Amino acid sequence: MSRRSAHAQRQNFGQKRLRVLVDLDGVLCDFEGYFLEKYREKFPHEPFIPLEERKTFYLRDQYAKLRPDLPDKVRDIYNAEGFFLNLPEIEGGCDAVKEMVQMEDVDVFICTSTLQYYKYCLQEKWVEEHLGSNWLDKIILTKDKTMANGHILIDDRPIIKGACQPPPWQHVLFTTSFNRSIDLNGRQRLDSWTDGKWREIIEDFKKRV
Ligand SMILES: O=c1ccn([C@@H]2O[C@H](COP(=O)(O)O)[C@@H](O)[C@H]2O)c(=O)[nH]1
Numbered sequence: 618m619s620r621r622s623a624h625a626q627r628q629n630f631g632q633k634r635l636r637v638l639v640d641l642d643g644v645l646c647d648f649e650g651y652f653l654e655k656y657r658e659k660f661p662h663e664p665f666i667p668l669e670e671r672k673t674f675y676l677r678d679q680y681a682k683l684r685p686d687l688p689d690k691v692r693d694i695y696n697a698e699g700f701f702l703n704l705p706e707i708e709g710g711c712d713a714v715k716e717m718v719q720m721e722d723v724d725v726f727i728c729t730s731t732l733q734y735y736k737y738c739l740q741e742k743w744v745e746e747h748l749g750s751n752w753l754d755k756i757i758l759t760k761d762k763t764m765a766n767g768h769i770l771i772d773d774r775p776i777i778k779g780a781c782q783p784p785p786w787q788h789v790l791f792t793t794s795f796n797r798s799i800d801l802n803g804r805q806r807l808d809s810w811t812d813g814k815w816r817e818i819i820e821d822f823k824k825r826v
Pocket residue numbers: 640641642643648674675676677728729730731732733774
């Protein structure tokens with residue numbers, strides 16, 4: 618093999634590789650469940666919304682309807698030091714992406730947005746601790762996921778807006794409390810990392826790149 622083609626191979630030029638973007642909050646780590654646990658611990662006498670009744674992407678929007686002062690309490694929870702770092706893994710998620718990145722002709726990136734108040738929101742540290750330091754090169758940290766050039770985005774947010782319309786990726790909606798009953802509008806849904814359906818989705822998309 619010539620030096621040039623070896624270089625091209627290393628860079629994946631001319632190869633049809635599937636680029637998979639995987640969200641963090643609500644897809645690999647359990648933002649909703651952990652929020653509720655911490656909120657109930659800190660405010661045991663305040664009203665709360667059980668996971669089965671969650672409807673909005675932003676917790677504050679739904680808590681505001683319960684009582685106008687609750688959104689500030691909600692924010693206190695997820696802006697607290699350690700909240701993000703202690704988010705538990707969603708079952709099977711880290712193992713699945715570690716397996717996915719080993720699949721032939723598949724590249725995987727973590728595509729995540731920070732909190733507005735990002736002082737303690739250390740996505741990189743979570744990724745390093747749960748996936749390993751080799752994943753630090755695979756983090757795309759952006760408020761606008763439409764600018765991330767993947768073929769698939771696995772994300773729990775039902776509506777993803779941004780500067781690039783239509784976005785380059787197909788959205789696979791990862792099921793979480795607040796998106797269970799939303800209209801899929803032709804999108805695929807991934808309910809869990811443990812039933813093996815993610816492999817079928819990846820293999821199916823590989824045929825289309
Ligand atoms: O009620 C909420 C729920 C989430 N957030 C933050 O929004 C972004 C969303 O991240 P994704 O990459 O789309 O998962 C993230 O920083 C959450 O922590 C929020 O502010 N309020």
